[in-house]
Every structure is written in structure tokens, then in C-alpha cells.
Amino acid sequence: MVLLLLGLLLTGGLYTAFSPAQAQEQESEAELAAQGRELFLVGCSFCHGQNGEGISDAREGYQVGPSLVGVGAAAVDFQVGTGRMPLAQPAAQAPKKKVVYNEEEIAALAAYVASLAPGPAIPDAEDYSIEGLSAGEREEAIVRGGQIFLTNCTACHNFNGSGGAMPRGGYAPTLRDVPPRYIFEAMLTGPQNMPNFSNGNLSPEEKRDVIAYLGSLNETPEYGGFGLGGLGPVSEGLAGWIVGIGGLVGFAVWIAAHTTRSTKEKAEA
Ligand code: HEC
Ligand code: HEC
Known part of the structure; x- marks a missing residue:
């Protein structure tokens, strides 16, 4: 009888010790995703769709915003964390800009997009x-x-x-x-x-x-010195050629224009 009671107590104790933590973790993850959804609806959905499914324009091949299903938290953290998203206007490439969201908001947006489908994590x-x-x-x-x-x-x-x-x-x-x-x-x-x-x-x-x-x-x-963006020996050589040789030629012309002979000719004329 005592053994049975002890066994029950132990399993009960163990259960309460471990399960709420897990449940809490899941709950906070869901909460974060819900927060992210709110932010998403305001700042992203008009290009990426109400559920991140993407929006394409009638014009062929033109995407207002691609689907974010399965791109994962890592993609959101990168795009929003470097200021590429939210995109200000359609362009050949989303440029880096000032980051609009803070750390927590980015985490929430990432959690929301990650909840759509599994993808690479941060x-x-x-x-x-x-x-x-x-x-x-x-x-x-x-x-x-x-x-x-x-x-x-x-x-x-x-x-x-x-x-x-x-x-x-x-x-x-x-x-x-x-x-x-x-x-x-x-x-x-x-x-x-x-x-x-x-x-x-x-x-x-x-x-x-x-x-x-x-x-x-x-x-x-x-x-x-100046590496010219590290474009390599060809461009560096070319710059050396144009600037260096060009300078020497210019200097030679200048000397030729200021010799005694040319001034004498001028004096005779
Ligand atoms: C004005 C339209 C627009 C808005 C607003 C916008 N996006 Fe985007 N987004 C795009 C376009 C277009 C692309 C694809 C081309 C690119 O990466 O530049 C893209 C790409 C992305 C990608 C990369 C997808 C991949 O395949 O890796 C992520 C992640 C993303 N957006 C998240 C967001 C989030 C989060 C927001 C809101 C904070 C947002 N975007 C707001 C238009 C937009
Ligand atoms: C086919 C060409 C190509 C190859 C190969 C490539 N990249 Fe990129 N990479 C790009 C382009 C284009 C972008 C800009 C994307 C954007 O702005 O959305 C980029 C962006 C990046 C960025 C973001 C930089 C920033 O300013 O935030 C990093 C980091 C990066 N690449 C690293 C790498 C590494 C490391 C490799 C090799 C393992 C690699 N890339 C291979 C084309 C390439």
C-alpha cells in the first residue's frame, strides 16, 4: 500500500515538474506567432497576402510579394533584420535600409512565418x-x-x-x-x-x-594603398597605366613648352 502511494506520488510529482514547462513553452511560441501575425497583417500582408500565401499581379510573372510559406524564421530574420523588408517600392533588388522593427518584433514576425510551414530556423x-x-x-x-x-x-x-x-x-x-x-x-x-x-x-x-x-x-x-575594390591586377594595372603614363606624358609636354628654345622662338617672332 505504502509502495503504491509512493509510486503515485512520484509519477504525479514528476509529471507536474516537467509537463507545465513544456506546455508553457509551446504556449509562448504560439503567443509570439499570434503577435507576429498582428504585425504581419499591418506591415506585410498587402504584398505577401493575408496568410503569407503571396500575391501576384495580373501582369505575367510579376509578383507583388512571393509566398512566405516554408521560407522559415531565418529568411524573415535576415530580410527584416537587414532592413530589406518591408520593401518600400518594387525594384530590381530589395536594398538594405534602416531597420524598421525592433528585435522582439522581428522575433514575432519570424515565429509567425515559421508557424505557416517548417523552414530553416534562426x-x-x-x-x-x-x-x-x-x-x-x-x-x-x-x-x-x-x-x-x-x-x-x-x-x-x-x-x-x-x-x-x-x-x-x-x-x-x-x-x-x-x-x-x-x-x-x-x-x-x-x-x-x-x-x-x-x-x-x-x-x-x-x-x-x-x-x-x-x-x-x-x-x-x-x-x-587604394585597392580599387580588389577588382584584381587588370584594373589596377590599367589605372596605373592611365594615371601614371598619362601623368608622365602631360609632364613631358609641359617641359617641352617651357624650354629655352621655345621661348627664344617666341622672342624672335
Ligand atoms: C511592397 C511590397 C512588400 C512588403 C510591404 C513586404 N515585402 Fe517581403 N518581399 C517582397 C518582394 C517583392 C520579395 C521578393 C524579392 C526580394 O526578396 O526582394 C519579398 C521577399 C521577402 C522574403 C524572402 C522570401 C524568400 O523566398 O526568401 C521575406 C522573408 C519577406 N519578404 C518578408 C517580409 C516581411 C516579414 C514583411 C513585413 C515586415 C515584408 N516582407 C514586407 C515584397 C514586400
Ligand atoms: C549567383 C551569385 C551568388 C553566389 C554564388 C553567392 N551569392 Fe551571396 N548574394 C548574391 C546576391 C545577388 C545577394 C543580394 C541579395 C539581396 O540583396 O536580397 C547576395 C547576398 C549575400 C549576403 C547578404 C549581404 C548583406 O549585405 O546583407 C551574404 C552575407 C552573402 N550573399 C554571402 C554569400 C556567401 C558566403 C556565398 C558562398 C557560400 C554566396 N553569398 C554566394 C549573389 C550570390
Whole structure:
């Protein structure tokens, strides 16, 4: 009898100890999503639809706003956190602007969009931080990241991450001083013309290495003065040619115009 009572007490106790926490967590998640829905209806729904289903115009292929079903919390955190969304007006590319929402509102919007369908979640700080690594491991991460960057990103972002032009008025932005979280999310969600690099494609560790590499670029000074955006030896050589040789030719002409002979000729005439 005592044993039975004890057993009941124990299971009861354990249940109350664990289940409310879980229920509470689910509840707060749902609450956050509900808050996000309110914000969404006011600020986003006229382009993305009442339920994030997207709106397309009668004009063929023109989208007022794409469907957000399944884009995940990471896409919202990136788009709204970098100020790309809410979009002010249709353009070839959503530009970075002043961020309109605060941290909590972005979290709520992200929770709402994540509740529509499963999608990539906002990464944890430990996924992209290199704080825990030793100096040697950091060095290795930077080298590996450089290799990954070279094969996957340089085509659009340039070999030192300074960006470049894209077809139809688009551009790949510079990656200097982009916060690690947004680099991770950009790879995860592939904004606009950028392909996405899912975690199956490029593991979180490889993404962290790329972030370590880009971080090392921020810290490297530009040797040799003005780098012309790191466009490479061709443009730098061309600039050197035009400015340098052009200057010399100009100087030679100036000297020729001020020799004794030319002044003598002028005096005779
Ligand atoms: C004026 C119309 C407009 C408004 C307002 C707007 N968006 Fe967008 N949104 C777009 C367009 C167009 C795109 C697709 C092209 C792009 O990314 O620039 C887009 C793309 C996105 C994406 C990326 C989808 C993907 O496939 O990765 C997210 C996430 C997003 N919007 C969220 C939001 C949120 C959240 C709000 C409200 C705070 C919002 N948008 C407000 C027009 C809009
Ligand atoms: C096919 C071209 C292409 C490739 C390849 C590409 N990107 Fe991008 N990337 C873009 C474009 C275009 C944008 C701008 C999207 C926008 O503004 O919505 C972008 C945006 C970004 C941003 C956001 C920067 C900001 O200002 O907020 C980051 C970070 C980024 N890319 C990192 C990478 C990394 C890392 C790789 C390689 C793993 C990569 N990209 C590969 C085209 C590309």
C-alpha cells in the first residue's frame, strides 16, 4: 500500500515538474506567432497576402510579394533584420535600409512565418562563433573557409568579398562587416538571385569556416594603398597605366613648352 502511494506520488510529482514547462513553452511560441501575425497583417500582408500565401499581379510573372510559406524564421530574420523588408517600392533588388522593427518584433514576425510551414530556423550563436576555438583551430577554419568561399561565392561576390554586378540591374553586395548571423542566414536562405546553401549542402561547420574567413578579411589591412575594390591586377594595372603614363606624358609636354628654345622662338617672332 505504502509502495503504491509512493509510486503515485512520484509519477504525479514528476509529471507536474516537467509537463507545465513544456506546455508553457509551446504556449509562448504560439503567443509570439499570434503577435507576429498582428504585425504581419499591418506591415506585410498587402504584398505577401493575408496568410503569407503571396500575391501576384495580373501582369505575367510579376509578383507583388512571393509566398512566405516554408521560407522559415531565418529568411524573415535576415530580410527584416537587414532592413530589406518591408520593401518600400518594387525594384530590381530589395536594398538594405534602416531597420524598421525592433528585435522582439522581428522575433514575432519570424515565429509567425515559421508557424505557416517548417523552414530553416534562426541559427544559434554557437553555430557560427569561433570564440571557442584555439588560435590554431581558428587559423585552420580561416583557410578551409577561404577554399569554400573560392569555389562557391567568388563568382558573384568577388575573391575578397567586395561584391559585384549581376544581370538585370542586380548586384551582389559587399560582404565586408556583415554580422556573422546574417552571413549564416544568407547562405541558409539564398536571398533573391543568390543560390541557397542548405545545411545538407554546406554543413553548419563549413558555414562557420566561411564566416571565419570573411571575418579575417575585415581585419586584414589593404597593403599597397587604394585597392580599387580588389577588382584584381587588370584594373589596377590599367589605372596605373592611365594615371601614371598619362601623368608622365602631360609632364613631358609641359617641359617641352617651357624650354629655352621655345621661348627664344617666341622672342624672335
Ligand atoms: C511592397 C511590397 C512588400 C512588403 C510591404 C513586404 N515585402 Fe517581403 N518581399 C517582397 C518582394 C517583392 C520579395 C521578393 C524579392 C526580394 O526578396 O526582394 C519579398 C521577399 C521577402 C522574403 C524572402 C522570401 C524568400 O523566398 O526568401 C521575406 C522573408 C519577406 N519578404 C518578408 C517580409 C516581411 C516579414 C514583411 C513585413 C515586415 C515584408 N516582407 C514586407 C515584397 C514586400
Ligand atoms: C549567383 C551569385 C551568388 C553566389 C554564388 C553567392 N551569392 Fe551571396 N548574394 C548574391 C546576391 C545577388 C545577394 C543580394 C541579395 C539581396 O540583396 O536580397 C547576395 C547576398 C549575400 C549576403 C547578404 C549581404 C548583406 O549585405 O546583407 C551574404 C552575407 C552573402 N550573399 C554571402 C554569400 C556567401 C558566403 C556565398 C558562398 C557560400 C554566396 N553569398 C554566394 C549573389 C550570390
